[in-house]
Amino acid sequence: MTRIGIVGLGFMGYTHFEGARDISGGKVTAFATRNTAKLSGDWTSIQGNFGPPGGQVDVSDLKCYSDYKELLADPDIDLVDVCLPTDKHFDVVMESLAAGKPTLVEKPISVDPEQAKQMVAAADKAGVPLLVAHVLPFFPEFSFAAKAIQSKEFGKLKAGHFKRVICPPDWSNDMSDFRKLGGWGIDLHIHDNHFIAHACGKPDAVFSTGLLQDGFVNHVHTSYVYGSDGPAISAVSGGIAAKGLAFGHGFELYFEDATLLFDAGTYGGEWVVNRPLSLVASDGSVTAVDLPEGDKWCAAFTQELQVAVNHLQGQPAGPLSSNLALDALNICYAEAKSIQDGTIVPV
Ligand SMILES: NC(=O)C1=CN([C@@H]2O[C@H](COP(=O)(O)OP(=O)(O)OC[C@H]3O[C@@H](n4cnc5c(N)ncnc54)[C@H](OP(=O)(O)O)[C@@H]3O)[C@@H](O)[C@H]2O)C=CC1
Numbered sequence: 001m002t003r004i005g006i007v008g009l010g011f012m013g014y015t016h017f018e019g020a021r022d023i024s025g026g027k028v029t030a031f032a033t034r035n036t037a038k039l040s041g042d043w044t045s046i047q048g049n050f051g052p053p054g055g056q057v058d059v060s061d062l063k064c065y066s067d068y069k070e071l072l073a074d075p076d077i078d079l080v081d082v083c084l085p086t087d088k089h090f091d092v093v094m095e096s097l098a099a100g101k102p103t104l105v106e107k108p109i110s111v112d113p114e115q116a117k118q119m120v121a122a123a124d125k126a127g128v129p130l131l132v133a134h135v136l137p138f139f140p141e142f143s144f145a146a147k148a149i150q151s152k153e154f155g156k157l158k159a160g161h162f163k164r165v166i167c168p169p170d171w172s173n174d175m176s177d178f179r180k181l182g183g184w185g186i187d188l189h190i191h192d193n194h195f196i197a198h199a200c201g202k203p204d205a206v207f208s209t210g211l212l213q214d215g216f217v218n219h220v221h222t223s224y225v226y227g228s229d230g231p232a233i234s235a236v237s238g239g240i241a242a243k244g245l246a247f248g249h250g251f252e253l254y255f256e257d258a259t260l261l262f263d264a265g266t267y268g269g270e271w272v273v274n275r276p277l278s279l280v281a282s283d284g285s286v287t288a289v290d291l292p293e294g295d296k297w298c299a300a301f302t303q304e305l306q307v308a309v310n311h312l313q314g315q316p317a318g319p320l321s322s323n324l325a326l327d328a329l330n331i332c333y334a335e336a337k338s339i340q341d342g343t344i345v346p347v
């Protein structure tokens with residue numbers, strides 16, 4: 001049984017906690033929070049941009065630490081799950097690795113590429129697993145899309161377009177500093193960069209136009225450059241949607257033999273599926289793809305944590321690979337440079 005300790009109980013700490021309820025071979029046995037109400041199980045202050053608010057949680061079977069350093073020193077923790085704001089990732093991950101703890105850290109690995117490289121190098125040197133919690137490949141529509149791209153079930157992917165937009169979030173004071181987040185490029189659009197690198201391979205270069213703020217991407221349109229045989233991929237992403245559009249994402253994927261479409265988001269506070277995952281076939285038919293039904297709101301996080309737990313038993317890290325997280329971050333920097341210089345930038 002892998003005993004998981006969560007550090008930081010905000011939107012993601014709570015989401016991981018709920019997601020971990022359904023994994024096999026692992027469970028959350030400890031958490032660390034600075035907040036006295038949360039220490040006693042009152043998680044009602046927690047709310048993110050999807051999922052329900054936190055409630056009253058029975059913490060009697062859990063070790064509740066007010067200082068994450070105590071959690072890192074606990075010999076009964078097998079996997080440290082760092083759910084802190086991004087600017088805290090480097091210090092806490094380095095401490096966790098130094099304590100010999102296999103570590104899962106929320107995305108992005110860091111805003112600073114040098115720090116990100118140091119984290120990966122430290123894990124390699126210590127022989128301690130470091131995983132980055134990029135969850136998008138575990139969402140059923142994206143999981144289906146990645147499998148379709150990699151298996152060529154519908155022929156080769158010829159072209160694709162991705163979308164990910166939010167209105168600026170207001171659930172956390174920690175998210176108000178654009179430089180700490182790395183802008184919506186590194187905070188949000190990195191999901192697409194990671195997914196594209198995971199499903200299609202790392203692009204050779206990017207060409208982007210968009211809006212920069214404090215040197216970071218606020219809104220971006222990117223063309224991902226592959227060799228002459230590669231797919232034509234583009235994405236639009238950013239944080240300039242009006243307040244009624246809290247979150248929206250989707251894709252259009254043009255395969256040789258079919259087109260795969262998906263588009264959904266939170267409009268006016270309601271989850272709206274504009275286009276369920278649909279297969280447009282060459283015979284003219286359009287069918288909704290059967291996806292697992294009745295999944296909990298945090299099911300993708302369950303899958304993500306399952307891969308992390310399985311990795312400690314020798315299974316591949318898959319989409320949680322820290323090198324893939326580095327690639328995704330590097331693409332973000334190439335995009336910002338492309339917007340700045342107006343040129344195609346190698347990745
Ligand atoms: N995969 C995904 O879909 C998403 C990923 N994320 C990522 O998750 C990470 C956390 O984001 P999110 O959960 O939204 O942020 P929140 O602000 O909601 O939660 C972060 C928590 O970290 C703790 N914390 C904050 N500052 C400090 C500090 N100085 N020292 C120690 N602890 C601190 C607080 O927990 P406490 O009060 O318990 O101490 C806080 O609630 C980010 O890296 C973000 O990019 C975010 C949203 C979605």
Ligand SMILES: O=C1CO[C@H](CO)[C@@H](O)[C@@H]1O
Pocket residue numbers: 049166169187188191247
């Ligand atoms: O997917 C996400 C939803 O929006 C949040 C706010 O930008 C991001 O942090 C997160 O990664």
